[in-house]
Amino acid sequence: MKRKLLLAALAVSSIGVIPLTASADVWVNVAPPAPRHEMVPAARHGYVWAPGYWDRHGREWVWRKGHWERERRGMYWHPQRWAERDGKWYREGGRWDKDRPMGDRDHDGVPNRADRDRDGDGVPNRMDRAPDNPRRQ
Numbered sequence: 201m202k203r204k205l206l207l208a209a210l211a212v213s214s215i216g217v218i219p220l221t222a223s224a225d226v227w228v229n230v231a232p233p234a235p236r237h238e239m240v241p242a243a244r245h246g247y248v249w250a251p252g253y254w255d256r257h258g259r260e261w262v263w264r265k266g267h268w269e270r271e272r273r274g275m276y277w278h279p280q281r282w283a284e285r286d287g288k289w290y291r292e293g294g295r296w297d298k299d300r301p302m303g304d305r306d307h308d309g310v311p312n313r314a315d316r317d318r319d320g321d322g323v324p325n326r327m328d329r330a331p332d333n334p335r336r337q
Contacts, residue, residue: 226256226291232282238266246271250294253280272296 232254240249252266269277280294 227288228256229288231284231289233261236263240266244268248277250277251279253291254282255291269294269296274298 235254236252238252240251243249247268248271250267250269253264254261255264256262264280275296275298278292278295278297281292282289283292284290
């Protein structure tokens with residue numbers, strides 16, 4: 201009886217561990233290669249393009265092609281990416297989120313540091329008196 205109870209307890213406790221290990225980010229000591237140029241297919245209604253990315257397979261870098269993700273209304277697709285922290289490279293898996301990426305004030309997908317028209321009014325930042333004011337006429 202005690203043995204069955206112990207096995208049942210082990211089985212139940214292992215269920216909580218499986219999702220943690222399956223969703224863990226990958227980390228390596230070597231930076232990934234530069235991203236490949238991919239031809240993005242024509243837009244598909246109801247889908248979002250998830251760009252390709254470098255992945256690790258053992259000790260080798262492997263390119264994973266981009267693919268379509270079914271759109272989720274009110275949510276934004278954050279693509280897979282590699283980020284350096286403390287001298288190691290971490291792969292953050294693609295995910296759906298309610299928040300847009302940091303630094304994308306006008307929600308056009310271009311980070312503000314590279315956006316030449318941050319407020320989307322059609323006037324380039326260098327000629328705009330208020331480049332961060334989307335309500336300016």
